[in-house]
Amino acid sequence: MRRSPDSEGRIGTGPARRRGSPMRIEVDRNRCEGHAMCEAVAPEFFSVDDEGELTVKAEEVPEPDKAAVHAAVLSCPVTALKLSSR
Ligand code: SF4
Numbered sequence: 181m182r183r184s185p186d187s188e189g190r191i192g193t194g195p196a197r198r199r200g201s202p203m204r205i206e207v208d209r210n211r212c213e214g215h216a217m218c219e220a221v222a223p224e225f226f227s228v229d230d231e232g233e234l235t236v237k238a239e240e241v242p243e244p245d246k247a248a249v250h251a252a253v254l255s256c257p258v259t260a261l262k263l264s265s266r
Pocket of ligand 1: 211214215217228259261
């Protein structure tokens with residue numbers, strides 16, 4: 181049986197179809213150096229104290245916030261952040 185692509189040209193029910201699935205923030209604490217770029221980009225999700233200790237305020241990222249958190253992940257100079265879907 182052949183399926184028709186949806187309005188965005190996708191076929192099937194695999195991971196690419198699960199647009200609404202929540203993403204999670206993962207931190208590699210061994211890499212984090214407290215630069216606070218993540219906090220500057222997405223302060224709703226990241227906070228860095230005076231000692232450079234990072235706190236992730238919310239590990240689960242709602243769909244409307246994905247772009248901001250993705251930008252924060254990319255801003256980290258030591259690639260300590262990752263967005264994963266699990
Ligand atoms: S930008 Fe990277 S190194 Fe800096 S606090 Fe955030 S996660 Fe840590």
